[in-house]
Amino acid sequence: MSPETAATPAPSEASEPFGVRLHRAMAARGPLCVGIDPHAALLARWELPDDPAGLERFTMAAVEALADRVAVLKPQSAFFERFGSRGVAVLEKAVTAARAAGALVLMDAKRGDIGSTMGGYAAAYLDKDAPLRSDALTVTPYLGYESLRPALDAARAAGAGLFVVTLTSNPEGGEVQRASVHGAHGARTVAQTMLDHIAAENRGAEPLGSTGAVIGATLAEAGADLAVNGPLLAPGIGAQGAAPADLPRLFGAALPQVLPSASRSVLAHGPDIARLRAAAEQLADDVRNVSS
Numbered sequence: 001m002s003p004e005t006a007a008t009p010a011p012s013e014a015s016e017p018f019g020v021r022l023h024r025a026m027a028a029r030g031p032l033c034v035g036i037d038p039h040a041a042l043l044a045r046w047e048l049p050d051d052p053a054g055l056e057r058f059t060m061a062a063v064e065a066l067a068d069r070v071a072v073l074k075p076q077s078a079f080f081e082r083f084g085s086r087g088v089a090v091l092e093k094a095v096t097a098a099r100a101a102g103a104l105v106l107m108d109a110k111r112g113d114i115g116s117t118m119g120g121y122a123a124a125y126l127d128k129d130a131p132l133r134s135d136a137l138t139v140t141p142y143l144g145y146e147s148l149r150p151a152l153d154a155a156r157a158a159g160a161g162l163f164v165v166t167l168t169s170n171p172e173g174g175e176v177q178r179a180s181v182h183g184a185h186g187a188r189t190v191a192q193t194m195l196d197h198i199a200a201e202n203r204g205a206e207p208l209g210s211t212g213a214v215i216g217a218t219l220a221e222a223g224a225d226l227a228v229n230g231p232l233l234a235p236g237i238g239a240q241g242a243a244p245a246d247l248p249r250l251f252g253a254a255l256p257q258v259l260p261s262a263s264r265s266v267l268a269h270g271p272d273i274a275r276l277r278a279a280a281e282q283l284a285d286d287v288r289n290v291s292s
Contacts, residue, residue, distance in 0.1 A: 015159065016159060017156075017159055017161075017205070017210045018104075018135055018136055018155070018159060018160050018161030018210040019161065019202070019205055019207070019208035019209045019210040019230065019231070020207065020208070021104060021135070021159075022071070022072070022104060022135075022136075022161065022208060022210075022231055022259070023207045023208040025071040025072065025103075025104055026071050026259065028071075029069060029070060029071040029284070030070075030071060030281075030284030030285065030287060030288050031071065031258065031259055031260065031284070031287050031288065031291055032070055032071055032072070032259070032260060032261075032262070032280065032283060032284040032287055033070070033071065033072035033073070033074050033106060033233065033259050033260065033261040033262075034062075034066055034070050034072070034073055034074065034261070034262060034263065034266050034267075034280055035073075035074040035075070035076060035108065035235070035261055035262065035263030035267075036059060036062050036063075036073060036074065036075040036076065036094065036263070036267075037075075037076045037079055037263040037264065037267065038055050038058050038059060038076075038079045038080070039079065039264075042058070042264065042267055042268070043055070043058055045268065045270075046058055046061075046270050046271045047271075048271075051083070052083045052086040052087055052090065055079075055080065055083055055087055055090050056090045056093070057271075058270070058271070059075075059080075059090055059091075059093075059094045060090075060093070060094065060097065061270060061271050061273065061276075062267060062270065062276065063094050063097050063098050063101070064273060065270070065273045065276035065277050065280075066103070066266075066276060066277065066280055067097065067098040067100075067101035067102065067103040068101045068102055068103070069277065069280065069281065070103055070280055070284070071103070071104060071259070072103065072104045072105070072106050072135075072259060072261075073098045073103045073104075073105055073106070074105075074106040074107075074108050074261060074263075075091060075094060075095065075105070075107060075108065076108045076263075077091065077107060077108060077109040078109075088132075091132065092131045092132055095107070095132055095133065095134055099133075099134075099135070104135040104136070105134040105135050105136075106134065106135065106136045106137070106138065106161075106163065106233075107125045107132065107134040107136070107137045107138070108138050109121070109125065109137060109138060110138045110139065110140050110165060111125075111137065111138075111139055111140065111151070112139055112140030112141065112142065112143055112147065112148070113143065113147065114143055114147045115147075115150070116150075118147060118148065118149075118150040118151055119150035119151070119154065121137075121139075121151065122137070122150055122151040122153075122154035122155065123154065125137045126151070126154050126155055126158045126160045127154070127158060128158055134160070135160055135161065136155075136160055136161035136162060136163060136210075136212075137151070137155070137160070137161075137162055137163070138162075138163045138164075138165060138214060138233075139151055139162050139163070139164055139165070140164075140165045141164050141165065141166075141194055141197075142165075142176060142190075145164075145193070145194060145197040148162070148164070152201065152211065155210065155211075156210070159210075160210070161210040161211065161212060161231070162210070162211050162212070163211075163212040163213065163214050163231070163233045164194055164197075164198055164211065164212065164213050164214065165214045166191050166194045166195060166198075166213040166214055166215060167191045167213070167214070167215045167216060167219060167222060167224065168214065168216045169216030169217070169218040169219050169235075169236055169240070170216075173216075176190055177189065177190055177191040178190070178191060178223070181193050189223070189224065191224050192224045192225065194213070195213060195224055195225060195226065195228055196225075198211050198212070198213050198228040198230055199227065199228040199229060199230075201230070202228055202229040202230040203229065205229060205230070208229070208230060208231060208257065209228070209229045209230035209231075210230065211228075211230050212228075212230045212231035212232060212233055212259075213226070213228055213230065213231075213232055213233070214232075214233045214235065215232050215233070215234055215250075215251075216234070216235060216236050217234040217235060217236035217237050217240075217242035217246060217247065217250065217260060217261075218236040218240055218241050218242045218246075219250060221250065222250055222251070226251060226252070226254040226257075227253070227254060228254075228257075229257075230257065231257055231258075231259050232251065232254060232257050232258045232259065233259050233261055234247065234250075234251070234258050234259065234260045234261060235261040236261070237260045237261060237262040237265065237283070237287075238262040238263070238264060238265025238266070238283070239262075239263070239264035239265045239268075244260065244283070244286040244287045244289070244290045245290055247260060247287070247290055247291070248290055255290075255291055256291065258291070260287050262283055265279070265283070266279045266280050266283060
């Protein structure tokens, strides 16, 4: 990643659909998402206290190092929520700073509910005036895909995106995600059902739809049709065991839509800003090389 490319801002205002903005950011900055996951162990590795002050120093250093050059930053809400209101205040500050520096912010909160409650979650993270306003949100569809409709509608109205948890690499996920559903079109897995819904959501969108799927990069195989015309978030690069070289095998023809995600393998290079940047840039280049 050249300095010129790194400095190219990714638009953060929702004047265009999220899929359009994401496609442009991935082309300009490289197809990479870096998670901001302030684990207690990572705070200790940075020699920071496991308290709100340490959380803020960790988070804002990561934003300073990465937000002006990485396509997407993905804060994991749980690691902020554990500190209560002071932690959420840090998350608000980080989201605002990251978007101001040009990164798209994907809030990793994996919310899922029905009716007005799902609408409340969507308002918290996607409304244009929300303190935690993000460019996209991870959601869980296992109360039924249509339970996500309030969030899908809110995202469309705000020019935001959703990433639907679909095929995860944790061993427990298979009992739900790979279970068979029998319907009018025969048997298909729950995961494939979700992918079909996502594809319908993105039909006709160019160059990329705004509804994505979460597909674990550490999976041995997808066993599903990943042609959803939307982004495929692939967590698990680095510390969880997947490498950029694994992506073509897993994603095949859908590789151009893949947004690989890494956190610990990049964040472990902090708190030095230059080392954080170098780690992210090297990983972005590695992903770009296998995707081209």
